[in-house]
Amino acid sequence: MNTKLIAGNWKMNGGLEANQRLLQEMLAGLAVxxxxxxxxxxxxxxxxxxxxxxxxxxxxxxGAQDISAHEQGAYTGEVSGAMLRDFACRYAIVGHxxxxxxHQETDExxxxxxxxxxxxxxxxxxxxxxxxxxxxxxxTVAVVKRxxxxxxxxxxxxxxEMVVAxxxxxxxxxGRTATPEQAQEVHAVxxxxxxxxxxxxxxxxxxxxxSMNAAxxxxxxxxxxxxxxxxxxxxxxxxDFLKIIASCPAAA
Ligand code: PGA
Numbered sequence: 001m002n003t004k005l006i007a008g009n010w011k012m013n014g015g016l017e018a019n020q021r022l023l024q025e026m027l028a029g030l031a032v033x034x035x036x037x038x039x040x041x042x043x044x045x046x047x048x049x050x051x052x053x054x055x056x057x058x059x060x061x062x063g064a065q066d067i068s069a070h071e072q073g074a075y076t077g078e079v080s081g082a083m084l085r086d087f088a089c090r091y092a093i094v095g096h097x098x099x100x101x102x103h104q105e106t107d108e109x110x111x112x113x114x115x116x117x118x119x120x121x122x123x124x125x126x127x128x129x130x131x132x133x134x135x136x137x138x139x140t141v142a143v144v145k146r147x148x149x150x151x152x153x154x155x156x157x158x159x160x161e162m163v164v165a166x167x168x169x170x171x172x173x174x175g176r177t178a179t180p181e182q183a184q185e186v187h188a189v190x191x192x193x194x195x196x197x198x199x200x201x202x203x204x205x206x207x208x209x210x211s212m213n214a215a216x217x218x219x220x221x222x223x224x225x226x227x228x229x230x231x232x233x234x235x236x237x238x239x240d241f242l243k244i245i246a247s248c249p250a251a252a
Pocket of ligand 1: 167171172173175209210211232234
């Protein structure tokens with residue numbers, strides 16, 4: 001079993017004062033019960049300096065929610081991998097469904113972003129997932145395999161360094177979670193795809209995301225191919241996030 005990774009995705013939420021309170025509460029909780037899992041928070045870019053200041057030396061790593069596919073130059077509004085490195089980001093989420101949906105990110109753009117992260121020594125958390133219409137049309141496996149294949153094709157031998165997150169779009173922020181069986185089924189498909197393409201799929205961490213919360217985390221995290229969670233709403237509440245972390249069994 002891989003060591004679990006619990007990664008928070010704050011999305012476009014937060015503020016300097018609120019972040020400080022939230023992080024202090026989380027750190028206090030982790031000091032009382034040291035985590036069996038690895039823990040990270042992915043914050044809006046303006047707060048990365050704050051996370052670096054408050055989390056350095058703590059059990060929580062931090063990361064970004066996106067990364068530019070470009071190295072540098074005339075790309076107004078974008079944040080490069082080198083800039084994220086300046087703030088010691090360990091992770092960058094790429095291909096979140098909200099980026100695919102609202103910013104028209106294609107599989108190719110997502111793959112380029114994953115590669116850029118790897119080039120900068122940042123672990124990409126590559127999100128894949130089907131919409132409700134795709135699930136109802138029986139296309140779930142085809143969709144997630146297509147999304148992951150585009151990334152594997154581009155990052156090739158660096159695949160071992162990436163984290164994959166299965167996030168069914170219909171479960172994100174809706175309170176409608178995939179059942180542990182539904183999630184496990186897709187995770188097993190993704191693991192087999194990684195294994196076939198790279199030979200080291202057993203070691204890639206595959207997270208589940210989509211309305212994971214304090215009540216349902218233990219059952220999801222008990223599935224053999226679920227190596228952790230990408231947590232949106234529940235990562236904005238210290239008590240809930242701490243409970244999810246505490247649901248992680250220690251690695252064998
Ligand atoms: P949620 O978000 O936990 O609020 O459903 C998960 C995500 O979008 O990463």
